[in-house]
Amino acid sequence: MAQNSLSETSSNSASVWPAILDVIKQNINIRSFNTWFAPVSLVEHNEKQLMLEVPNRFFSEWIENHYNTLLQNAVTQVLGDSKKIVFSVKNNDTAPESPYGAQDWAAPSSKPGTVTTPNNPQAEYVFSTRINERYLFENFIIGDNNKFASAAAQAVGDAPGRTNYNPLIIYGRTGLGKTHLIQAIGNHARQHNPDIKVYYASSETFTSHFISAIQKNKVAEFSAFYRSCDILLIDDIQFFSNKGKTQEEFFHTFNDLHQNGKQIVLTSDRPINELNALEERLISRFKWGLVVDIQPPDFETRLAILRRKCDESELDIPEDVLEYLAVNLVDNVRELEGALTKIMAQVTFTAAEPTIELARGIVTEIARPDQNILNIDTIVQYCAKVFEVSADQIRAKTRKKNIVEARKVAMYLSKELTRHSLVTIGLHFGGRDHSTVIHALESVNERMATEPTYRNKLESMKKHLEYNR
Numbered sequence: 001m002a003q004n005s006l007s008e009t010s011s012n013s014a015s016v017w018p019a020i021l022d023v024i025k026q027n028i029n030i031r032s033f034n035t036w037f038a039p040v041s042l043v044e045h046n047e048k049q050l051m052l053e054v055p056n057r058f059f060s061e062w063i064e065n066h067y068n069t070l071l072q073n074a075v076t077q078v079l080g081d082s083k084k085i086v087f088s089v090k091n092n093d094t095a096p097e098s099p100y101g102a103q104d105w106a107a108p109s110s111k112p113g114t115v116t117t118p119n120n121p122q123a124e125y126v127f128s129t130r131i132n133e134r135y136l137f138e139n140f141i142i143g144d145n146n147k148f149a150s151a152a153a154q155a156v157g158d159a160p161g162r163t164n165y166n167p168l169i170i171y172g173r174t175g176l177g178k179t180h181l182i183q184a185i186g187n188h189a190r191q192h193n194p195d196i197k198v199y200y201a202s203s204e205t206f207t208s209h210f211i212s213a214i215q216k217n218k219v220a221e222f223s224a225f226y227r228s229c230d231i232l233l234i235d236d237i238q239f240f241s242n243k244g245k246t247q248e249e250f251f252h253t254f255n256d257l258h259q260n261g262k263q264i265v266l267t268s269d270r271p272i273n274e275l276n277a278l279e280e281r282l283i284s285r286f287k288w289g290l291v292v293d294i295q296p297p298d299f300e301t302r303l304a305i306l307r308r309k310c311d312e313s314e315l316d317i318p319e320d321v322l323e324y325l326a327v328n329l330v331d332n333v334r335e336l337e338g339a340l341t342k343i344m345a346q347v348t349f350t351a352a353e354p355t356i357e358l359a360r361g362i363v364t365e366i367a368r369p370d371q372n373i374l375n376i377d378t379i380v381q382y383c384a385k386v387f388e389v390s391a392d393q394i395r396a397k398t399r400k401k402n403i404v405e406a407r408k409v410a411m412y413l414s415k416e417l418t419r420h421s422l423v424t425i426g427l428h429f430g431g432r433d434h435s436t437v438i439h440a441l442e443s444v445n446e447r448m449a450t451e452p453t454y455r456n457k458l459e460s461m462k463k464h465l466e467y468n469r
């Protein structure tokens with residue numbers, strides 16, 4: 001059947017990219033390989049072109065400028081033919097449509113039994129699952145923050161359409177692993193059954209496919225395509241908000257798939273009840289299945305994620321630097337990864353040492369300006385100024401009286417003015433234990449209760465920091 005042969009075309013891609021990487025690996029040094037090629041994955045390929053996903057635009061520019069010939073040669077060697085190479089930037093929500101654009105769904109319009117040969121115009125339209133092969137359960141770190149979500153995702157990946165989790169809905173703030181998990185379901189299911197038809201799209205892609213189907217008078221093909229999936233993965237359904245016609249179309253697609261025992265998995269960046277602009281009947285359908293959330297990872301999980309990424313890219317970064325990153329980048333895994341990538345780039349290209357100093361600069365760069373939350377480093381620096389000592393002295397082990405005093409106050413203000421835990425605060429002060437922090441807080445509180453001048457001084461420091469954040 002045409003649909004099967006189409007899906008086989010794309011499932012071959014599982015072996016294509018590793019083979020290309022192998023050739024590249026033999027031709028450049030391992031460090032450059034790990035920096036520039038290990039993070040790249042193949043998202044789609046057809047007879048004419050390969051679409052590679054890169055972490056950011058910098059990567060694609062660098063690869064084009066430095067490794068274009070190498071990449072082309074490797075592609076030719078593996079596929080026997082040269083291909084156009086296009087890049088897509090990872091996690092770029094506003095990224096342009098894939099070069100296949102709305103054509104993904106045109107594939108099944110070929111009549112059953114049609115053979116897709118190069119002479120058949122339909123062959124241009126390769127059924128592509130649009131799944132990134134890097135998003136696997138195997139490289140998803142499980143912590144208290146995501147254990148229910150990942151257990152449910154595993155169950156669905158094992159038995160799509162045959163659990164009570166239909167639909168499965170994963171919600172969580174941005175950068176916490178929703179896209180990773182939803183695609184891992186697809187990858188897992190395909191590993192066990194290469195013929196299974198998995199389709200991944202964001203709600204925006206679904207919307208633009210639908211709009212273009214209307215414009216081209218191909219709504220029937222559109223409907224047939226989406227109904228032909230065994231597993232339909234729709235990411236970021238919050239973007240369906242206020243799109244009445246698309247919601248209606250999705251509602252019918254949903255019902256048909258559900259009735260036929262097909263699996264539906266959705267993600268949202270907010271709880272279902274808060275998706276105000278979604279139609280009530282759609283929300284009520286969502287409640288048929290299971291809703292699980294992902295919370296921000298705790299310190300241990302953040303550290304485990306960093307260690308794992310280092311292992312994957314054979315990066316040697318000292319433990320205290322990883323801890324520094326895990327302490328400072330608290331609510332977004334994408335930022336954590338971004339920091340590691342930057343360190344990696346600097347170590348590779350400027351021969352910088354991967355030190356806490358380097359990490360500090362990168363963390364400051366990443367911390368979003370709109371976040372407006374005081375960080376512990378700012379507090380330490382301010383206390384250093386007030387007590388006329390250096391920030392490094394505050395973090396160091398020295399027991400000199402005025403430095404100990406500055407340190408205690410900085411710990412106290414960190415507790416008062418940030419949302420960090422005692423453990424986190426301790427780590428900021430040269431890796432001290434949380435009991436040391438408790439001790440400092442007690443000592444400051446005691447003095448505040450008995451010495452009005454001391455109290456006034458601290459209150460004014462607190463105000464200064466609050467107004468200047």
Ligand code: ADP
Pocket residue numbers: 091139140141142146172173174175176177178179180181305333334337
């Ligand atoms: P979201 O879709 O929720 O915005 P993503 O799934 O895109 O977030 O995750 C952002 C990045 O963080 C991805 O590169 C993903 O692989 C990584 N990531 C998130 N959570 C984990 C985890 N628990 N283990 C490993 N990597 C993770």
Ligand code: MG
Pocket residue numbers: 175178179180235
């Ligand atoms: Mg996402």
